[in-house]
Amino acid sequence: METTREGIVCNNLDQMDVVFDRTEVLHDTPTSYCPGCSHSVVHRLIMEVIEELGILGDTIGVAPVGCSVFAYHFMNVDMQQAAHGRATAVATGIKRVLPDKIVYTYQGDGDLAAIGTAETIHTINRGENIVMIFINNGIYGMTGGQMAPTTLEGDVTSTTPHGRDTLIQGHAIKITEMAAIMDGAYYVTRQAVNSAKTVRKCKKAIKQAFQNQIDGKIGTNFVEVVSNCPSGWKMTPIEANKKIDEQVLDYYPLGDLKTPPKGA
Amino acid sequence: MGKKLLMKGNEALAEAAIRAGVKGYFGYPITPQSELLEYMATNLDSRGGVFLQAESEVAAINMVYGASGTGTRVMTSTSSPGFSLMQEGISYMACAELPCLLVNVVRGGPGLGTIQPSQGDYFQAVKGGGHGDYKLIVLAPNSVQEMADLVYLGFDLTDKYRNPVLILADGALGQMMESVEFPEYNVEEHFVDHSSWTTVGRENGREQHYITSLHLLSEKMEEINVHLQDKYKKIQENETRFESIQTEDADILIVAFGLSSRSSQKALELAREQGLKVGILRPITLFPFPSDELKHLANSVKGILVVEMNAGQMVEDVRLAVGSNVPVDFYGRMGGMIPQPDEIVDKIKDLYKQVKI
Ligand SMILES: Cc1ncc(C[n+]2csc(CCOP(=O)(O)OP(=O)(O)O)c2C)c(N)n1
Ligand code: SF4
Ligand SMILES: [Mg+2]
Numbered sequence: 001m002e003t004t005r006e007g008i009v010c011n012n013l014d015q016m017d018v019v020f021d022r023t024e025v026l027h028d029t030p031t032s033y034c035p036g037c038s039h040s041v042v043h044r045l046i047m048e049v050i051e052e053l054g055i056l057g058d059t060i061g062v063a064p065v066g067c068s069v070f071a072y073h074f075m076n077v078d079m080q081q082a083a084h085g086r087a088t089a090v091a092t093g094i095k096r097v098l099p100d101k102i103v104y105t106y107q108g109d110g111d112l113a114a115i116g117t118a119e120t121i122h123t124i125n126r127g128e129n130i131v132m133i134f135i136n137n138g139i140y141g142m143t144g145g146q147m148a149p150t151t152l153e154g155d156v157t158s159t160t161p162h163g164r165d166t167l168i169q170g171h172a173i174k175i176t177e178m179a180a181i182m183d184g185a186y187y188v189t190r191q192a193v194n195s196a197k198t199v200r201k202c203k204k205a206i207k208q209a210f211q212n213q214i215d216g217k218i219g220t221n222f223v224e225v226v227s228n229c230p231s232g233w234k235m236t237p238i239e240a241n242k243k244i245d246e247q248v249l250d251y252y253p254l255g256d257l258k259t260p261p262k263g264a
Numbered sequence: 265m266g267k268k269l270l271m272k273g274n275e276a277l278a279e280a281a282i283r284a285g286v287k288g289y290f291g292y293p294i295t296p297q298s299e300l301l302e303y304m305a306t307n308l309d310s311r312g313g314v315f316l317q318a319e320s321e322v323a324a325i326n327m328v329y330g331a332s333g334t335g336t337r338v339m340t341s342t343s344s345p346g347f348s349l350m351q352e353g354i355s356y357m358a359c360a361e362l363p364c365l366l367v368n369v370v371r372g373g374p375g376l377g378t379i380q381p382s383q384g385d386y387f388q389a390v391k392g393g394g395h396g397d398y399k400l401i402v403l404a405p406n407s408v409q410e411m412a413d414l415v416y417l418g419f420d421l422t423d424k425y426r427n428p429v430l431i432l433a434d435g436a437l438g439q440m441m442e443s444v445e446f447p448e449y450n451v452e453e454h455f456v457d458h459s460s461w462t463t464v465g466r467e468n469g470r471e472q473h474y475i476t477s478l479h480l481l482s483e484k485m486e487e488i489n490v491h492l493q494d495k496y497k498k499i500q501e502n503e504t505r506f507e508s509i510q511t512e513d514a515d516i517l518i519v520a521f522g523l524s525s526r527s528s529q530k531a532l533e534l535a536r537e538q539g540l541k542v543g544i545l546r547p548i549t550l551f552p553f554p555s556d557e558l559k560h561l562a563n564s565v566k567g568i569l570v571v572e573m574n575a576g577q578m579v580e581d582v583r584l585a586v587g588s589n590v591p592v593d594f595y596g597r598m599g600g601m602i603p604q605p606d607e608i609v610d611k612i613k614d615l616y617k618q619v620k621i
Contacts, residue, residue, distance in 0.1 A: 058465040062330070063476075072474040078463035080333045081476035083356050086326035089318070093330025094463075096314045097288045097338070101465055119326070122319035 023051045027076045032067075036237020038227030039068050041193040042135060045203045046104070047075055049210055059102040060094050062087040064116075066108035067141040067229075085116025088123035091130045102213055104131040109150040110140045113175040117149075120175065127184030127219040131209045134176065137227040138248065145232035149173040152251055157232070172251060176224040180257035186219025187212055188258035192226040192249065194241035205256075217260065226252050266446050273411040274438040277367060277431070278303035280412035281339055284419045285451035286365070287313045288338035290327035292320055292346060295379045296435035297369035300341045321346035325353030332362040333475045335462035337419060341367035343435070344385050345376060347393075354428055355394030359477035359488065363422040363458075365415065366400070366430040369438040372600035380600025381435035381523055386577035389432045390551045397489055399496045401429040401503065402550040404521040408442035414548075416449050423456035425499060432550060434573065436523050436602065496552075505548040506557055510536070514543025515621050516612050517561055519582050520571040521547045524603055528571050531608035542612055550578070555585035562586040567619040569611055571603050572596045591619055 022028070025047035033039045050056055056077065063071035065084035072079035082090040087105040095103045112120050112134050123132070139157055140146040146159040150172050154163040164172075180188040187209055191202035202225060209221035226248055228240035235243065271279070278300045281289070289304040301317070308315040314331075318324035324340050331338040342350065347368040357364060368389065372382035389402045401421050403414040414431055422429040463473050479485040509532065511517060516535075520528040525546040535542040545561060547554050562568070568590055570579040579594045586592060595611040597603045 056465070057467045057469070060334070060463050060465055069478060072472070072476065076466075076472050078465055078472060079474045080330060080463055081360075081474065081478055082329070083326060083352055086322070086329075086353070089323040089326035090330035090333075092316070092323075093288065093290060093327035093332075093338075094334055096316055096327070097331045097336040098334050098464065118319055119323050122323065 023048045025051045025056055025076050027074050029073065031074050032070055034231045036228070036230050036240065037067070038137060038193050038225065039135060041199060042133065042202070042225050042227070043071065043074050045193070045199070045206050046106070046133065047077075049203065049207045050077065053207070053210055053214065055102050055210070055214065058100070059104070060098075062091045062094070062103070062105045064105070064107040064111040065142070066111050068106055068108065068135065069142065071106055085111050085114070086119055087111065087116065088128065088130070088132060089119045092123055092126070092128050095128055095130050099129070102210065104133060104210070106133045107135065108141065109134070109136045109138065109148045113173050114149045117175070121178065121182070124179050124182050124220045124222065125184045127186070129213055129216070129218065129220070131213055131221045131223065133206070134222065134224040135227045136224055136252065137229040137232070138172070139229045139232040141229045141232050152247065176222065176257060179220075179222045184219055185258050186217050186221055186260055188222045189256045190224040190226065190252060190254050192244060192254055194226075194228060194244040198254070212260070226254070268443045268445050270441055271408060271444050272299055272439060272441050273408045273433065274299035274369065275303050276408045276444045277341075277411040277415055277433070278307070280415035280446060281365065282307060282311050282313065283446055284416050284449055285337050286339050286419070287336045288328070288331040289313065289315050289340065290318050290324040290331070290338070291340050291342065292318050292324050294343045294346045296371060296381070296438050297341050297343045297367065299438070300367065300369070321349035322353070325350040328364050329353055329357055329362060332357065332364045333463050335458035335464070339365035339367065341369065343369045343371050344373050344382070347385060347388070351394035354400070355396050355398060356477045357428050358398035358400070358492070359396065360475050361426040362428070362475065363426050364428050365418045365422055366428055368430060368432055370432065370434045372598065378600040379435060381437070381573065381602065382598070382600055383434060383522060383524065383573040383577070384598070385432065386550065386572070386574060389430055390553070390581070398492060399551050401425065401427055401499060401552075403429065403431050404548060404550050405431065405433055405437060406522050406525045406546065408437070408440065408444045411437060412444050412446055416447065420454055421503060423454075423458075425495060427495065427499070432522065434523050435600075500552040503549060504552040504554050504556070506554040507546040507548060508557070509544040509546065511543035511545060511561055513541050514564070515541040515566045516543070516615055517565040517568045518542060518544045518571055518608070519547070519558070519568060519578070520544065521550060521578065524571045524573050527603045527605050528608055530605035531612065534605055534609050535612050540612060540616065547578075553581050553585070555581070558582060558585040562589045565590060566621050567615045568592045569608070569615055570594045571608055573602060574598060591615070593618070
């Protein structure tokens with residue numbers, strides 16, 4: 001009898017093929033995320049990409065304020081924790097003085113598309129050579145489920161108890177579409193992680209974003225990940241992932257919004 | 265020392281920063297400090313640094329945060345309304361112990377106020393300014409020469425203590441032209457190795473470095489606070505700087521910093537001509553505040569007059585230092601007005617009558 005790293009007891013471990021393993025770039029520690037939360041999945045994808053691209057020694061990440069505020073306890077990468085909304089300004093400071101390093105930000109929708117909107121827009125407009133990962137879960141997870149700028153019309157949150165009324169609270173913001181029209185953007189894409197298929201695609205997009213930065217392509221690489229928040233949405237993870245397919249993707253359709261011109 | 269140059273205070277400060285090896289400058293235009301930003305825009309890139317005009321002071325201070333976290337010598341400058349916007353970021357930097365040089369070329373407030381010189385941001389500068397218990401090291405120049413000199417000192421102190429340093433100037437010091445000589449300063453000799461904590465990538469698989477000001481456990485957060493307070497105590501013990509002018513035989517002691525110390529100097533000359541024994545204590549560091557020196561002088565002088573370009577802010581620290589040992593009076597002008605020497609002399613005469621010498 002042997003025990004795997006995940007604590008699974010098994011009597012023929014040495015005869016089994018390893019088909020899935022945790023990348024070393026993730027800390028060997030449980031995350032603080034709720035079961036089924038997209039944050040965990042996206043963390044893993046980014047860390048796998050960093051490992052596969054062999055850039056750990058050159059990479060600096062920036063964590064936001066939100067559920068992923070402790071990202072540096074899960075991502076075993078040099079990181080800076082930024083004030084709420086300011087991750088891309090912090091990343092700009094890093095990248096400008098160390099232009100040869102690989103810099104990425106990781107932000108929720110409140111962080112990136114509400115309090116940090118000015119920084120978001122101007123970072124992309126300057127074409128900062130960084131990767132921006134945008135976790136759009138349509139809610140303020142960390143503070144207990146208030147309306148986010150991305151909350152869909154009609155959705156109930158603790159600050160839209162009767163559902164989001166666009167006449168009062170405005171519309172779910174399409175910040176990724178805004179990113180795509182800016183000349184400073186190099187690559188803008190919207191992905192999801194609510195199924196095995198979308199997870200695979202999402203990883204490819206994240207890898208492309210980092211590769212663009214490594215290749216010195218001029219401009220910002222922006223990856224939105226349409227995400228769930230089972231706790232904030234008051235659903236099981238399965239229900240939450242279904243809601244993404246049935247409602248969220250209608251409003252936030254997946255796909256590339258800006259790709260570099262061929263041969264660029 | 266190099267040769268004497270005639271320069272504006274803002275430009276002298278910028279030139280000194282470049283000579284001190286600043287590698288990153290992030291700022292946003294605001295009068296009366298814009299010459300500093302423009303000087304950096306014109307000169308920093310060609311002299312080995314990076315200049316970037318941010319979209320706001322909020323962004324600028326967070327760019328400073330990011331760059332500082334890589335161990336880069338970095339700074340920003342602004343004027344009062346912009347400094348208010350930077351407070352959140354400064355609080356984060358104080359907690360994360362990130363070195364940087366901050367410059368506030370103060371203008372009259374509150375609100376949008378005026379673009380004329382003021383010392384109305386004293387409290388904000390020396391009492392923390394943002395949220396939480398923290399202190400900046402605050403340096404107060406009173407000449408164009410010191411606008412340059414205190415830059416070198418500021419960078420050395422910010423590296424030594426891993427604490428943001430603020431140069432608290434004012435609109436007049438920024439705008440006025442005086443001669444200035446830039447001291448010899450060998451950047452390499454002043455280099456402080458921060459590589460044990462900076463975030464530059466886990467080269468050769470070394471252990472992770474991260475920069476944060478978040479510690480959810482109260483025990484841990486208290487520990488951080490205790491550490492910061494210990495540091496401030498050390499700074500108080502070792503870094504207090506002031507200038508004493510004719511304090512030996514003084515009956516009346518003027519306490520003034522920055523531009524108001526210049527008016528006070530003139531007032532001292534006028535008063536001495538009339539046989540009034542006046543001295544000046546000019547704090548150069550506002551935090552740490554020269555409380556011990558004040559306590560000491562309170563034993564020999566009969567009265568203290570604090571002169572400021574505000575409604576009376578530093579006077580509170582003077583009163584805290586001297587207690588009720590000696591009467592403390594205040595003279596201030598606000599909203600961009602500068603205390604005039606004859607007004608100060610009148611105030612000195614009043615004080616003389618009050619203390620019955
Ligand atoms: C200046 C400031 N305002 C408010 C907060 C409180 N706050 C913490 S996280 C958060 C919302 C985060 O939501 P989001 O960015 O969507 O991240 P999520 O938790 O959903 O991943 C808020 C408002 C704060 N920390 N700082
Ligand atoms: S509150 Fe929502 S976003 Fe936060 S960890 Fe839980 S499920 Fe994830
Ligand atoms: Mg969210």
